[in-house]
Amino acid sequence: MIRCKNISKIFNVNKPNELTALKEIDLKFKEGELVILKGASGSGKSTLLSLIAALSKPNVGEVIIDEKRISKMPDNFTSLFRRENVGFIFQKYNLIPTLSAYDNIILPLIPTNPNEKQLHKRIDELLKTFCIEDKKDVLVKNLSGGEQQRVAISRALINNPKIIIADEPTANLDAKLSLDFIEIIKSLKNDATTILIATHDPLFFDLDFVDKIVELKNGEVIDVSHS
Numbered sequence: 001m002i003r004c005k006n007i008s009k010i011f012n013v014n015k016p017n018e019l020t021a022l023k024e025i026d027l028k029f030k031e032g033e034l035v036i037l038k039g040a041s042g043s044g045k046s047t048l049l050s051l052i053a054a055l056s057k058p059n060v061g062e063v064i065i066d067e068k069r070i071s072k073m074p075d076n077f078t079s080l081f082r083r084e085n086v087g088f089i090f091q092k093y094n095l096i097p098t099l100s101a102y103d104n105i106i107l108p109l110i111p112t113n114p115n116e117k118q119l120h121k122r123i124d125e126l127l128k129t130f131c132i133e134d135k136k137d138v139l140v141k142n143l144s145g146g147e148q149q150r151v152a153i154s155r156a157l158i159n160n161p162k163i164i165i166a167d168e169p170t171a172n173l174d175a176k177l178s179l180d181f182i183e184i185i186k187s188l189k190n191d192a193t194t195i196l197i198a199t200h201d202p203l204f205f206d207l208d209f210v211d212k213i214v215e216l217k218n219g220e221v222i223d224v225s226h227s
């Protein structure tokens, strides 16, 4: 369902600071798989996730999702593709600090002219799941790091995406909230959502419902283990 076909990502091409962040990556993920990306800082995890989410394009090779060659699509198509299919939890949350938690969560759906009443219910459910229901109307800049992260997770889940991409989702969560997050991932997996998580958090490395662990080193895949 997700295919990375011989992709390379090079930053600052032909400049003195040229850097190959990913080199000839060839990976396939099936629908409903839970995949963990691991590797040292700078190994290329975030870069790979942004290519799969069609947030950037590879210099070589292509990303194919459900037979669509998304890395070849123009930007207006990729943003539509993302809105309909992908929930992205960013390493640096990408929330809008001057908007409330609620407004940040609803934001990706505004262009679709959503049914407000259904949406309210869904947002309330999500906020409750993450124990931030009392923060609904608080401006994001006034929330703690862990609270902001939970808003970001809620925003990624609001459109029931087929693909969830999470970059260090538990980096600012305490042990209890990290375990809660893992429970949510487990239930999403049961809904046949494909989930890709880049993480350093050892909590993810021996979960029995993880399908694949992909290890990157200096932009190359050095190991793929199946459980």
Ligand SMILES: Nc1ncnc2c1ncn2[C@@H]1O[C@H](COP(=O)(O)OP(=O)(O)OP(=O)(O)O)[C@@H](O)[C@H]1O
Pocket: 011, 012, 019, 020, 021, 039, 040, 041, 042, 043, 044, 045, 046, 047, 048, 091
């Ligand atoms: N926009 C960019 N311009 C130039 N270099 C970049 C850019 N984005 C990433 N890089 C470089 O590409 C390499 C891979 O970065 P990436 O963010 O993918 O690593 P990572 O595995 O996610 O690391 P971490 O665990 O610290 O999040 C790094 O050397 C980084 O400095």
Ligand SMILES: [Mg+2]
Pocket: 045, 046, 047, 091, 167, 198
């Ligand atoms: Mg990263």
